[in-house]
Amino acid sequence: GNSVTQMEGPVTLSEEAFLTINCTYTATGYPSLFWYVQYPGEGLQLLLKATKADDKGSNKGFEATYRKETTSFHLEKGSVQVSDSAVYFCALSETWAVDNQGGKLIFGQGTELSVKP
Amino acid sequence: NAGVTQTPKFRVLKTGQSMTLLCAQDMNHEYMYWYRQDPGMGLRLIHYSVGEGTTAKGEVPDGYNVSRLKKQNFLLGLESAAPSQTSVYFCASSPTGGAAFFGQGTRLTVV
Numbered sequence: 685g686n687s688v689t690q691m692e693g694p695v696t697l698s699e700e701a702f703l704t705i706n707c708t709y710t711a712t713g714y715p716s717l718f719w720y721v722q723y724p725g726e727g728l729q730l731l732l733k734a735t736k737a738d739d740k741g742s743n744k745g746f747e748a749t750y751r752k753e754t755t756s757f758h759l760e761k762g763s764v765q766v767s768d769s770a771v772y773f774c775a776l777s778e779t780w781a782v783d784n785q786g787g788k789l790i791f792g793q794g795t796e797l798s799v800k801p
Numbered sequence: 802n803a804g805v806t807q808t809p810k811f812r813v814l815k816t817g818q819s820m821t822l823l824c825a826q827d828m829n830h831e832y833m834y835w836y837r838q839d840p841g842m843g844l845r846l847i848h849y850s851v852g853e854g855t856t857a858k859g860e861v862p863d864g865y866n867v868s869r870l871k872k873q874n875f876l877l878g879l880e881s882a883a884p885s886q887t888s889v890y891f892c893a894s895s896p897t898g899g900a901a902f903f904g905q906g907t908r909l910t911v912v
Contacts, residue, residue, distance in 0.1 A: 688843075716899050716900075718899075718900060720903075726905060726906075727805075727891055727903035727904050727905045727906050728844075728891065728893075728903040729903070730900050730901075730902075733899075733900055773843060773844070777898060777899040777900075787832060787895060787897065787898015787899045788834060788846050788849055788859065788898070789834075789844075789846075789893075789899070789901060790846075791836075791843035791844040791845075792843055793841055793842055793843040794841075794843050
């Protein structure tokens with residue numbers, strides 16, 4: 685079945701450090717890929733997405749590139765801030781044509797990021 | 802702009818009690834979902850709906866029931882709560898599947 689695997693956390697960085705959170709996936713068709721962010725005590729917010737191979741999603745300085753050859757969608761940011769401290773979730777969604785399953789999201793286990801001043 | 806609203810935000814139940822979680826969205830989305838979030842396990846899909854009057858089972862449906870009588874509302878019921886159902890529950894909606902908008906969550910404790 686479809687699945688998403690993320691690097692384990694917590695990840696602790698100093699402010700202005702470079703961030704990479706690894707995400708790999710297994711899927712039978714051609715999924716769309718997403719990164720969600722969850723701030724303490726809140727729900728999940730969509731951070732960025734990519735819908736086909738080689739697409740790059742970007743938002744708020746975060747980037748991720750859909751790599752079909754390595755089945756990966758790693759999240760990167762060049763210079764993190766304290767305000768980026770949160771839990772980050774990688775997720776995939778199959779297209780209707782493949783599974784007709786309501787486009788449901790399959791999530792990785794989440795990676796907690798803590799940024800210190 | 803309310804988006805997705807969940808009620809209640811917190812609840813403590815005794816084993817065997819029942820309750821209903823309400824999810825309401827004001828974006829006219831067709832698809833709605835209920836997830837549970839447990840430490841180290843990400844979010845797991847309980848049930849989902851692809852339109853008014855339809856529901857389907859997700860990854861972990863046992864012990865839960867759902868109803869979608871109105872397009873804007875998606876109810877999650879626990880008929881006889883168990884400690885294993887202690888979790889944070891999230892509702893989400895989406896216009897076409899895929900990218901979804903999430904509510905703030907309901908923290909449920911079953912003692």
